[in-house]
Amino acid sequence: MNNFIEIKNLKKTFNISSNNQLLLFENLNLNISKNSTTSIIGPSGCGKSTLLNIVGLLDSSFHGEYFFDGILINNINKSKLNEIKNLKIGFVHQFFHLIPELSVMENIILPALIKKDKISDINNDADNLLKVFEIFDKKNMKPNKLSGGEQQRVAIARSLINKPSIILADEMTGNLDEKTSDEIIKFFLKFVANHQISLMYVTHNQKYADMADTKYELKNKNLVTK
Numbered sequence: 411m412n413n414f415i416e417i418k419n420l421k422k423t424f425n426i427s428s429n430n431q432l433l434l435f436e437n438l439n440l441n442i443s444k445n446s447t448t449s450i451i452g453p454s455g456c457g458k459s460t461l462l463n464i465v466g467l468l469d470s471s472f473h474g475e476y477f478f479d480g481i482l483i484n485n486i487n488k489s490k491l492n493e494i495k496n497l498k499i500g501f502v503h504q505f506f507h508l509i510p511e512l513s514v515m516e517n518i519i520l521p522a523l524i525k526k527d528k529i530s531d532i533n534n535d536a537d538n539l540l541k542v543f544e545i546f547d548k549k550n551m552k553p554n555k556l557s558g559g560e561q562q563r564v565a566i567a568r569s570l571i572n573k574p575s576i577i578l579a580d581e582m583t584g585n586l587d588e589k590t591s592d593e594i595i596k597f598f599l600k601f602v603a604n605h606q607i608s609l610m611y612v613t614h615n616q617k618y619a620d621m622a623d624t625k626y627e628l629k630n631k632n633l634v635t636k
């Protein structure tokens with residue numbers, strides 16, 4: 411199995427007060443292979459977003475070994491960590507997290523500006539994504555003029571601008587109606603399959619969870635394969 415992400419014996423606690431700790435994961439193991447889709451389902455508060463934050467290198471306070479494409483994350487320096495975080499991983503959130511003052515186009519290209527690529531190349535990539543996601547005509551508008559489904563397509567395009575190896579999506583359809591959710595999830599799953607990108611997504615919807623290659627349930631502080 412081509413293990414792209416491998417987390418072994420993950421233990422995660424949060425300090426709630428000076429003498430009170432919340433134990434979220436214990437001996438949790440996670441494997442994600444290249445170009446695969448993985449779903450995570452589980453009750454509210456079980457730690458799904460916390461797990462995505464750890465996988466996405468936004469939270470490094472945990473015990474256990476984390477290998478990203480063969481690199482042991484625990485030991486690498488800050489600049490290498492930031493390079494992986496910014497260039498190899500994309501994030502999509504439930505509430506889109508678009509910057510309201512920026513246009514659709516500016517929101518999409520923002521993560522690419524840290525790279526040294528030519529701005530004309532970045533603009534071309536963004537134009538292609540705008541076309542693929544059928545929001546090209548909204549390019550110069552502010553996000554609040556768009557529907558929820560359109561805003562999420564902008565957020566998905568933004569997550570793809572740096573051509574990441576993996577996208578982490580936290581309840582990406584949680585704020586959309588069923589028809590729009592169905593369209594977004596089907597379109598996104600097809601897109602990542604066609605572009606050799608891995609996708610790990612959290613959902614409360616069993617129907618969407620079942621669409622992934624690997625289906626996990628977060629239960630009793632651990633992941634159970636379904």
Ligand SMILES: Nc1ncnc2c1ncn2[C@@H]1O[C@H](COP(=O)(O)OP(=O)(O)OP(=O)(O)O)[C@@H](O)[C@H]1O
Nearest residue numbers: 424425426432434453454455456457458459460461
């Ligand atoms: N920074 C933090 N400090 C202390 N506790 C935290 C922190 N972040 C999360 N928690 C707690 O950890 C638990 C898991 O939170 P998390 O957001 O990962 O759950 P979730 O499974 O994503 O829930 P939901 O389905 O409601 O989004 C919750 O009880 C939460 O209160």
Ligand SMILES: [Mg+2]
Nearest residue numbers: 458459460580
């Ligand atoms: Mg959550």
